[in-house]
C-alpha cells in the first residue's frame with residue numbers, strides 16, 4: 001500500500017448509538033450542561049417531539065414544530081425568536097435533515113448547542129454545513145457552531161420511515177461517502193469510513209425493502225448514515241452535490257430522490273479522473289461498476305432513476321446546466337463553463353433515466 005500526504009482534523013462530537021438509545025436523552029442533556037432545551041420537529045413529527053419533551057421533564061423549554069426542507073429564512077428567524085423568548089440554552093432536533101437544519105440555523109445565530117436525534121439517513125447531524133433559503137435562493141456555508149455537540153442514533157426511530165424514503169435517503173448518504181473518496185482533501189481515515197458506510201447501506205437498503213421494520217437492517221443503515229455523514233462533514237463535496245443543490249434549490253426537486261437519480265451519472269462523469277475511488281465504491285457495493293452499481297441498487301430497491309419521474313421538466317435542463325457550471329465546486333474532472341455541454345448531456349441522461357454513460 002502507498003501512503004500519501006494528508007491533513008486530518010478530528011471534530012469534537014459525542015455519538016450515542018443503539019436500539020433504544022433515546023432512553024439516554026436526559027443523561028446526554030445533563031452532560032451538555034443544558035437546563036432548558038427547545039425541541040424541534042416538523043409538524044408531522046410533533047407527537048415524537050412531545051414525547052422527547054416529556055422525557056426531558058423540567059428541562060424542556062418548549063416544542064417548535066415548523067421545520068421544513070431547505071430552511072426558509074423566515075422559519076429560521078421565527079425559531080430563533082422562540083428560542084430567545086423561552087430562554088432556551090440548547091436545541092434538541094428530532095427528525096431528518098430539515099429539522100437538523102433548523103437547529104443549525106438557531107445555532108448559527110446564537111451558538112446554542114444542538115443535540116440531534118436523526119430519523120433519516122441524510123447525515124446533516126455529522127456536518128458543520130448549514131443551508132438557508134432566502135428569496136428562493138439556497139445558500140450553504142460552513143461554521144463549527146452548527147455542528148451538533150451530541151448525536152443520539154436510535155434505529156428504533158427510523159422503523160417508521162417509509163421504504164421509498166429509506167432507500168433514497170440511504171443513497172443520499174452513499175453519495176456523501178462516494179464523493180468523499182475522490183475529494184480534493186480526502187484522507188485515509190475518511191476513505192475507510194466511506195467504504196464501510198457504502199457497504200453497510202448497500203447491505204441494509206435491500207433488506208429494509210424486504211422487511212421495513214427489521215431492526216438489524218435499520219441499525220446497519222443508520223450506522224452507514226453516520227459514517228457517510230462524517231465523511232461529508234470532513235471533506236469537500238464535488239460535482240454530484242453541486243448538481244443536486246442546483247436541482248433541489250432552483251427547481252424545488254425532492255432532496256433524497258435527486259441524489260438517487262443523479263449519483264450514477266455524476267460518478268460516470270468522474271470515472272476516468274478518479275479510477276481508485278471508483279474501484280473502492282464498486283468493491284463496497286459488491287459490483288463491477290460503481291455508476292451502474294448505484295443505479296441497479298436504486299432500481300432494484302424501487303427508487304426513481306429518472307429526473308422526469310420526480311418533477312423535472314425537460315425544458316429546464318438548459319437552465320440547470322447553466323446554473324451548475326456558474327460557480328463549480330472542485331471536482332476531479334473540472335466542470336466550468338467550458339464543460340457546459342457535457343453537463344447538459346449528463347443531465348439529459350439523468351432526466352431520461354438512461355444507464356450512466
Ligand SMILES: NC(=O)C1=CN([C@@H]2O[C@H](COP(=O)(O)OP(=O)(O)OC[C@H]3O[C@@H](n4cnc5c(N)ncnc54)[C@H](OP(=O)(O)O)[C@@H]3O)[C@@H](O)[C@H]2O)C=CC1
Pocket residue numbers: 042043044045068069070071095096097098099101119120121122123124125127128129130131157158159160161162165169232255256
Ligand atoms: N447540512 C448538511 O450537512 C445536510 C443537509 N441536508 C438537508 O436536509 C434536508 C433533507 O433531509 P431529509 O432527511 O432527506 O429530509 P426531511 O428531514 O425533510 O425528511 C424527509 C421526510 O421524512 C419524513 N420522516 C423523517 N423521519 C421519519 C420517520 N422516522 N418516520 C416517518 N417519516 C419520517 C418526514 O416526514 P414529515 O414531513 O411527515 O415529518 C419528511 O417528510 C435538505 O434540506 C438537505 O439540504 C441533507 C444532508 C446533509
Ligand SMILES: O=C(O)/C=C\C(=O)CC(=O)O
Pocket residue numbers: 101129130131132140172241244245
Ligand atoms: O443544503 C444543505 O444544508 C447542505 C448540504 C447538503 O444538503 C448535503 C446534501 O446535498 O445532501
